[in-house]
Amino acid sequence: MDKGLGSAEDKGIGSAYHYTPADGWSLGNLDFFTVPQKVFTPEEHDIWRVLYKRQLDILPKRAISLFMDSLSTLGISQDKIPDFADVNEILMKRSGWQVVPVPGLIPDEPFFELLANRRFPAGNFMRTREQMDYIQEPDVFHDLFGHVPILADPVFGDYMEAYGKGGLKAAKLGTIDNLARLYWYTVEFGLIQEPQGLRIYGAGILSSPVESVFSVESPSPHRIKFNLKRMLQTHYRIDDFQDNYFVIDSFKQLFDDTLVDFDPLYAEIKGKPPYEPGHLIDGDVVLHKGTGTYAVEAARRREERKNKK
Numbered sequence: 001m002d003k004g005l006g007s008a009e010d011k012g013i014g015s016a017y018h019y020t021p022a023d024g025w026s027l028g029n030l031d032f033f034t035v036p037q038k039v040f041t042p043e044e045h046d047i048w049r050v051l052y053k054r055q056l057d058i059l060p061k062r063a064i065s066l067f068m069d070s071l072s073t074l075g076i077s078q079d080k081i082p083d084f085a086d087v088n089e090i091l092m093k094r095s096g097w098q099v100v101p102v103p104g105l106i107p108d109e110p111f112f113e114l115l116a117n118r119r120f121p122a123g124n125f126m127r128t129r130e131q132m133d134y135i136q137e138p139d140v141f142h143d144l145f146g147h148v149p150i151l152a153d154p155v156f157g158d159y160m161e162a163y164g165k166g167g168l169k170a171a172k173l174g175t176i177d178n179l180a181r182l183y184w185y186t187v188e189f190g191l192i193q194e195p196q197g198l199r200i201y202g203a204g205i206l207s208s209p210v211e212s213v214f215s216v217e218s219p220s221p222h223r224i225k226f227n228l229k230r231m232l233q234t235h236y237r238i239d240d241f242q243d244n245y246f247v248i249d250s251f252k253q254l255f256d257d258t259l260v261d262f263d264p265l266y267a268e269i270k271g272k273p274p275y276e277p278g279h280l281i282d283g284d285v286v287l288h289k290g291t292g293t294y295a296v297e298a299a300r301r302r303e304e305r306k307n308k309k
Helices: 042-058 065-073 084-095 108-116 140-151 154-173 176-188 209-217 228-232 251-258 263-269 293-308
Strands: 098-102 119-123 191-194 197-200 222-225 244-248 286-288
Touching: 042 140, 042 209, 065 140, 084 098, 084 140, 084 154, 098 140, 108 119, 108 154, 119 140, 140 154, 154 176, 154 251, 154 263, 176 228, 176 244, 197 209, 228 263, 244 251
Parallel strands: 098 119, 191 244, 222 244
Antiparallel strands: 191 197, 222 286
């Protein structure tokens, strides 16, 4: 669930209720997609409280310690959907980032440009009660609860800015699909090895009650050491749990290992078929070889849905 991303890699735009095309946008217009923060209803604040309470019961000892610390210190509480201005006042001092409300999904290039200028676009809507367990589009809970606490870390903030700049370059080179995989497997579904054990830092997991447990505890998925080239070549799924999770040692490693010229990598993998989710390859440093049990069942369900159409 991300603003500029999405085969296994359907970007979700075709089925999105909240998508704004780039008609009239031009590079440099940072405020084009920004809207005033919505005045949320009592029902929407109540949904926030339910989602927040549920994750608060699940995430201790599963989420990266930074995340748990940042929630309260950034003013992101269970009481209500926070005012972005209040969060930004603290976040700007911590890492120079700010949250800006957007209607929902936006195209790739303006998304990258916002990140390159340390602005994180957050969905200006709240899911319904029918979408409590899964929503394909990034709403305010996914973005504000899942993404923003990690942005308080200056090193991760630098990584996100660099990613935005790399995205603008990838748009010119026609390699957005490759770069989107890096975002997916880090910012959305990344795991990190802390001294206390395997922890979650990806927002797609942090905002999901079931995947929060599945990603770090299930025997089914593979857990593989971070490998930049490998990730640029690996498909992902937007409609189910991941078959692979990639694990970093630290945000510094994430930043240092991606602070390279991607051009030679793009040239090396150009024309090569991507790796499918769940496949291990030569060179993988496998921290946990998954059983694949869940992946088999998920594939069966996808086939059943396909046959019913």
